Amino acid sequence: MRDDLFELLWEGLLETLYMVAWSSVFALIIGILLGIILVVSEKGGILEAPIVGKIIGTAINGVRSLPFIILIVLLLPLSRLIVGTSLGPTAAIVALSIGASPFLGRIIENSLKEVSAGKIEAAKAMGATPLTIIFRVLIPEALPALVRGMTIAVIAITEFTAVAGAIGAGGLGSLAIRFGYQRFREDILIATVIVIILLVQIIQLSGDSVAKAxxxxxxxx
Amino acid sequence: MIVIKDLHKTYTSGSSTITALDNINLTIDKGDIFGIIGFSGAGKSSLIRCLNRLEEPDSGSIEIGGKVLTDLSGKELRLARRKIGMIFQQFNLLDSQNVFQNVAFPLQVAGYPKPFIRERVREMLELVGLSDKEHMYPSQLSGGQKQRVGIARALVNEPDVLLSDEATSALDPQTTYSILELLQDINRKLKLTIVLITHELDVLQHICRHMAVIEHGSIVETGTVDKLFMDPVSYTARRFVSIIDYYRDKRSIMEGLGAGI
Incomplete structure (x- = not known):
């Protein structure tokens, strides 16, 4: 072990947290929108529009079928357009958000579908508008499942950041590859793995306890 | 008053078409407790769900309190639905909201101010006998209590009509009885028209004044409940009533025997 270890780890961890936090926020916003559209637009949904649902569903499947590392490469021009560079954590956030939102969209769709049709019908029978049904019935009733799904998604984003590290995003993944793999710094490799494991555990535990509460x-x- | 004219409803699944409602004509008087009885799959659920257009009829018209529901578009329909309460077999309460919030929901949807909602919800909870359960969540309540919350929620907006979709079918006989008493009480106090569907004969006998028998999507018999019990005409009504007759005969035989010894 050398004395630069903690400094490197700390820096890597901060970069990873920065990427995970912002990508999660953006992916959540896009994913919630996608999930809601998928549920309300399906046949028999509160804003039935099967064609809209089909188009979005197909687009989601398209993005999800690409391996993440290829998606990042494809999105490099977009990162350059939005944040001015295709390197570093901020650039990675663009690719991470877009890469994770279809996944989140599906998770949120599944959680919302668990709300019984009867509850939605009861709200309809009261004369509630589709928006009221979404915000007062669908989302609150599905909340525990939504929180669990989001936890899974944030963990997936954490994994993605490690992958993004391989092509210049920074963070713990980059640390493991640049030092651990390319410079044979086993201490850094092992330390990085331990920190990532701990990070994932903390995310899972927090998600579980929120859902339980x-x-x-x-x-x- | 509710007037149903020439109501048709079919379901298509794949290539087959099933007729759920076939030329339904019914008139239900204001303030009546009207029962619709039939076996499973007879179409009674489709019929009651067409009344507030949770299901869209294929053709025909429904008029409730002078308003032709089948002519209304999105927003008008939502406004009309506020004056039609509905209770369900599975209660359909929101698990994320406590008793108070569940009952307050229709008033919030209608945009009433908070102080009014608070007062009105408390009134309703008192009417259904749940004043002490305001802060409880649905999962903490028994089936009968849940249905009381459902009734309070259905009535909080002062509807003209209450639709009951098998509201007592998930309850035990004693709880069923107490819920029926409550409905009867409300009918008397609020002059509310109640339309209920059921497959339980004692529900009809307990509270309904008029009834219709539905068989394969058609109304085969209407009239007073007394008429159904004394002079059943349709196959469904005879099947239902024959069970009672069987026990009446059996009892008279047994009592007869007892007297002989």
Whole structure:
């Protein structure tokens, strides 16, 4: 072990957290929108529009079928356009957000579909508008499942940041490759792996406890 | 008053078409408790769900309180639905909201101010006997209590009509009885028209004044509940009533025997 280890790790961790946090926020916003559109537009949905749903569904499948590393390469021009560079953590956020949002869209779609049709019908029978049904019935009723799904997605984004590190995004993944692999610094490789494992555990535990707290409040846990 | 004219409804699944409602004509008086009875799959659920257009009829018209529901478009329909309460077999309460919030929901949808909502919700909870359960969540309540919340929620906006979609079918007989008593009480106090569908004869017998028998999507018999029990004409009504007759005969035989010994 050398004395630059902690400094490097700390820097890598901050970069990773920066990427994970912002990518999660953007991917969540886009993913929630996609998930809601998928659910309400399907046949028998509260804003039935099967063609819209089909188009979005196909686009989601298209993006999801690309390996993430290829998606980053494809999105490099877009990163350059939005943040002015295709290197570094900020550039990676563009690719990470776009890469993760279709995945989130599907997760959110599945969670929202768990809300029983009867509850939606009851709201319809009261004369509620589709927007009221989305925000007062669909989302609150699905909240515990949504939180669990988002936890999975944030962990997936953490994994993606490590991959993005391989092509110049910075962060812990880049550290592991540049030092651990290319310069034979085993100490850094092992330390990086440990930090990533801990990070994933913390995310999972926080997600679980939030979901549990919601269920407990509703006396469902 | 509710007037249903020439109502048709078919379902298509793949290449086959199933007729759920076939030329339904019904008139239900204001303030009546009207029961629609039939076996599973007879079309009674489709019929009641057409009344507030949770299901769209293929043709025909529905008029409730002078408003032709089948002519209304999106926004008008939503406004009309506020005056039609509905209760369900599975209660359909929101698990994310406590009792108070569940009952307040229709008023929030209608855009009433908070102080009014608070007062009105408390009134309703008192009416259904759940004043002490305001802060509880649906998962903490029994089936009967959940249906009471459902009733409070359905009535909080002072509807002219209450639709009951098998509201007691998931409850035990004693709870069923108490819910029926409550509905009867509300009918009397609020002069509310109640339309209920059921496959339970005792529900009809307990609270309904008029009824219709539905068989394969058609109304085969209408009249007072007394008439159904004393002089059933349709196959469905005879099947239902024959069960009671069987026990009446059995009892008279057994009592007869007892008297002989």
């Amino acid at each position: 919601i269920l407990k409040k509703r006396h469902l846990g």
